[in-house]
Amino acid sequence: MIEETLLVQNKHGLHARPAAHLVKIAGKFKSEIKIFKDGLEVNAKSIMGVMMLAAEPGSEVLLQINGPDESDALNQIKELFDKKFYEE
Amino acid sequence: MMPFLLFRSAFLYYISHLMNKSITIRSLLEDNKKRLKLKLICSVNGLNKKIFSGELNRPGLALAGYTGTFTFDRIQILGNTEISYLDGLSKQELHKSVDKFMEFDIPVIVITSENKPPEYLIQAATRRYVPILRTPIQTTEFTHLLGDYLQTCFAPRKSIHGSLVDVYGIGILFTGRSGIGKSEIALDLVERGHRLVADDLVIITRKAEDVLIGSGKENSEHMMEIRGIGLVDIKRMFGIRGVRMQKRVEVRVHLEDWNEDMEYERIGLDDKKCDILGVKIPQVVLPINPGKNITVISETIAMNQILSTYGYHTAKEFNKKLIKEMNEKKISPLAKDRSHLEKDFE
Secondary structure, eight states: OEEEEEEOOSSSOSOHHHHHHHHHHHTTOSSEEEEEETTEEEETTOHHHHHHTOOOTTOEEEEEEESTTHHHHHHHHHHHHHTGGGOO | OHHHHHHHHHHHHHHHHHHSOOEEHHHHHHHHTTTTTOEEEEOGGGTTOEEOOSOEEOOHHHHTTOOTTOOTTSEEEEOHHHHHHHHTSOHHHHHHHHHHHHTSOOOOEEEOTTOOOOHHHHHHHHHTTOOEEEOSSOHHHHHHHHHHHHHHHTSOEEEEEEEEEEETTEEEEEEOSTTSSHHHHHHHHHHTTOEEEEEEEEEEEEETTTEEEEEOOTTTTTEEEETTTEEEEHHHHHOGGGBOSEEEOOEEEEEEEOOTTSOOOSSOOSOOEEEETTEEEEEEEEEEOTTOOHHHHHHHHHHHHHHHHTTOOHHHHHHHHHHHHHHHHHHOTTHHHHHHHHHTTO
16 A cells, blocks of 8 residues: 655646546556545545545645555556646 | 530539439429419429429529529529510510520429519420419518428438437437447336437438437337337327427437446536537437446436526536635635534524
8 A cells, every 4th residue: 555645736726627637547547546635535536526625726635545556556646746637 | 525515514413413302393382382372384294393402593694695604403483573574575585585595404483473474485384394383472582481491301411320309308319339229218218208209210400500300200100129029119109298200409329338448428527519410419428337227317418408508517517616615725724614614503
């Protein structure tokens, strides 16, 4: 199991479009992927869950990945956060 | 050189006519006898002539002698102008004008505003088996009314393999490979009180600029084939409330076998469209897998479509709220906690 804290850097936060991106990528992996924020725990493969985090710009979320392809998954999700969900 | 060119253009003309739709003068007359108050003056034996275009022509210039760009294969309308021009000619000039006009293979001549055609025109038309029709209606009004009829006759049309069902007043066209279960979904929807328009073969006609009207073939009579049973008579089985003759096609639902590698819509922020006869309508691609109730999903699609017609776009509205919430959090992280307490009093 690996964990990493990620920073939401895009303009509007984790709204529908970035959430869809995230879910699409998470869905490709076998590992169990969870996101924690403000005491909420959601499955990264569920779009409603990810959107309910309402992770605003500048906030941090904790990513927890557990499974056979966890490091791959972490790299790709990290890249998505770093690239600001390909927005702007 | 000339004969060859003539032959070639005649041949191309023939080919283009073979590929296009046509209506006979007989059906033009029968369909509009009452509405357009049409009367046949001569050439009963020319009623099998056909028109291949929904356009009309006022042959004023052709009668005056200029036949360079004469669109002779259209319906020729002779109004006040043409008739009074012909009436003003000397006998010799009249014969010359009419003879030249009649050299072309004209399908039909319509005389408007209760005008009386010159006797020589009737004689020439009879010789060439060209029907002359007469109406008391004024030219402008007549061209509007006839144009309306012709537009329907020559409207772009296409048949599609699929099922068309009226779900809560929204016409949903189901498409997908043979055997994927289009008919079964349609049957299920009819069972739930919706109305079948056509199954298996849907004829789609484009009306005006952006309206698609779907219907079944005249003789299909709301029959449906269900694998394992055979033919099912929906009208007999469910009564008149389970069927309808035609419906505007508003959404296309394309059914697909579930494919793990395919990415399906998760939010619906961007509306996907498909093109039918040049008209873009919303399209939903639905993967089929066991345990999925496509009927209820179809009802949901219809209701979502109604909402968006009323200006409410679910995904966009939700996203707007979400972004607003996140913006407020950015300003004061405590605000959320307080609002939660306020809501607790309700």
